[in-house]
Amino acid sequence: MKVMKFGGTSVGKPQRMQEVAKLITADSEPKIVVLSAVSGTTNSLVEIGNLLASGDRSTAKQKIDALEAQYQQFVSELATTETALSAAKDILKEHFEFLNIILKISYSEALSKDILAQGELLSTKLFSVYLNQKGINHMLLPALDFMSIDNNNEPQVPQIKTKIQAILQQNASTPLFITQGFICRNAKGEVDNLKRGGSDYSASLIAAAINASVCEIWTDISGMHNNDPRVVNKTIPIEQLSFDEAAELAYFGAKILHPASIWPAQQYNIPVKLLNTMEPQAKGTLISEQAASQGVKAVAAKDGITAVKIKSSRMLLAYGFLRKVFEIFEKHRTSIDMITTSEVAVSVTIDDNSALPQIIKELEVLGTVEIEKDQTIISVVGNELAKSNETLQKLFTSVQTVPVTMVSYGGSPHNVSLLVPSSFKQQTLQLLNSGLFGL
Numbered sequence: 001m002k003v004m005k006f007g008g009t010s011v012g013k014p015q016r017m018q019e020v021a022k023l024i025t026a027d028s029e030p031k032i033v034v035l036s037a038v039s040g041t042t043n044s045l046v047e048i049g050n051l052l053a054s055g056d057r058s059t060a061k062q063k064i065d066a067l068e069a070q071y072q073q074f075v076s077e078l079a080t081t082e083t084a085l086s087a088a089k090d091i092l093k094e095h096f097e098f099l100n101i102i103l104k105i106s107y108s109e110a111l112s113k114d115i116l117a118q119g120e121l122l123s124t125k126l127f128s129v130y131l132n133q134k135g136i137n138h139m140l141l142p143a144l145d146f147m148s149i150d151n152n153n154e155p156q157v158p159q160i161k162t163k164i165q166a167i168l169q170q171n172a173s174t175p176l177f178i179t180q181g182f183i184c185r186n187a188k189g190e191v192d193n194l195k196r197g198g199s200d201y202s203a204s205l206i207a208a209a210i211n212a213s214v215c216e217i218w219t220d221i222s223g224m225h226n227n228d229p230r231v232v233n234k235t236i237p238i239e240q241l242s243f244d245e246a247a248e249l250a251y252f253g254a255k256i257l258h259p260a261s262i263w264p265a266q267q268y269n270i271p272v273k274l275l276n277t278m279e280p281q282a283k284g285t286l287i288s289e290q291a292a293s294q295g296v297k298a299v300a301a302k303d304g305i306t307a308v309k310i311k312s313s314r315m316l317l318a319y320g321f322l323r324k325v326f327e328i329f330e331k332h333r334t335s336i337d338m339i340t341t342s343e344v345a346v347s348v349t350i351d352d353n354s355a356l357p358q359i360i361k362e363l364e365v366l367g368t369v370e371i372e373k374d375q376t377i378i379s380v381v382g383n384e385l386a387k388s389n390e391t392l393q394k395l396f397t398s399v400q401t402v403p404v405t406m407v408s409y410g411g412s413p414h415n416v417s418l419l420v421p422s423s424f425k426q427q428t429l430q431l432l433n434s435g436l437f438g439l
């Protein structure tokens with residue numbers, strides 16, 4: 001059995017859904033198909049939630065109506081029989097009535113998650129209507145029946161496994177299951193989600209839970225590219241990556257994959273393929289245990305980083321100092337990305353500033369604290385990067401003109417990270433594209 005995940009752009013138009021139907025029926029292997037929301041929908045739902053949170057119900061109502069009008073147009077193109085059109089319109093009625101009811105209820109965090117879940121519920125149900133119209137045998141598998149996270153927002157893999165396997169056993173003759181990416185239930189049993197872009201994570205978790213033959217992530221580009229195609233002019237696809245390399249790239253900003261989407265596949269050794277819905281013949285990228293070759297594979301950038309530098313003469317020869325620093329970040333549930341130390345100072349980077357004022361206050365007991373906001377981590381990812389002197393030499397020669405504020409290497413042999421002011425991000429990615437890849 002395999003897992004095929006289609007992202008927002010792959011189901012973003014009625015014609016795209018028709019293409020997806022062809023791709024999932026191209027071979028006879030049983031499959032679980034994971035769909036994201038139609039592209040743009042989750043952003044609209046976020047806006048609606050934010051408007052409700054700020055008490056602006058009338059603009060929220062306008063947004064809901066505009067979204068409904070888009071979906072009415074969508075279903076009028078997708079459904080070509082009266083039965084299908086009526087089924088699709090019933091689905092829209094149900095979900096837009098729900099959004100309109102929410103307008104009247106007082107806003108809460110839990111309600112905002114319910115709002116966000118409407119995108120994936122709509123896309124999967126409408127796709128199911130289309131499959132019925134085409135006479136394609138399938139079953140809708142509600143993600144809220146099996147996908148769950150614990151108190152720390154971590155997926156509960158053993159429970160997911162038990163639940164999904166029971167459903168599959170009860171429906172052993174069904175060749176095709178359609179389910180929602182992104183959405184799940186939290187420890188309180190409420191509707192929740194795996195964070196933006198989380199459908200990749202859903203797919204990988206499902207692939208791990210059913211021990212799939214492969215986890216295919218279908219998107220709008222032919223695999224992982226060597227650099228961010230939204231930022232630099234020329235990029236090339238990478239044919240093969242190891243799990244470790246792919247995880248580094250996903251974590252450090254390659255938007256094609258959700259940051260956490262690799263570990264479930266890696267833990268259960270399930271190959272992941274990145275493929276293009278618009279160009280299904282293209283090779284894409286195979287992600288597996290094996291790294292194809294040594295050397296640099298790709299560069300990625302992660303924005304919205306803050307550097308925190310703690311200087312203390314007391315650090316000199318003081319054991320336990322780093323523990324005290326890390327405990328403060330841990331207490332405020334703020335994870336650290338990069339770390340560098342010298343004898344008198346330690347610098348770390350964080351991507352979540354929500355607890356920064358309290359963190360600074362507590363760090364100031366240990367030493368002087370300097371903060372640098374609007375930074376970007378540029379990660380150069382590959383296999384055994386430092387085995388070749390040439391790689392490091394080329395890397396640092398490339399970025400000679402950039403004011404690099406931190407450098408990190410050694411945490412893994414697959415990553416060299418540089419911290420640069422965000423205003424230098426594009427220039428740095430471009431310089432590395434020429435210096436490391438000759439592009």
Ligand SMILES: Nc1ncnc2c1ncn2[C@@H]1O[C@H](COP(=O)(O)OP(=O)(O)O)[C@@H](O)[C@H]1O
Pocket residue numbers: 006007008009010036039197218219220221223224225226227228229230253254255256257298300
């Ligand atoms: N290194 C990279 N390789 C490929 N795509 C990348 C990379 N970095 C960023 N991207 C962007 O990721 C996009 C695909 O991810 P995403 O928009 O989440 O797709 P989907 O909606 O299908 O899940 C591509 O269109 C591309 O612009």
Ligand SMILES: N[C@@H](CC(=O)OP(=O)(O)O)C(=O)O
Pocket residue numbers: 006007008009036037039042043119181182195196197198199200
């Ligand atoms: N719809 C969700 C989940 C997701 O993964 O979407 P996509 O596959 O289009 O990145 C989001 O926009 O965050």
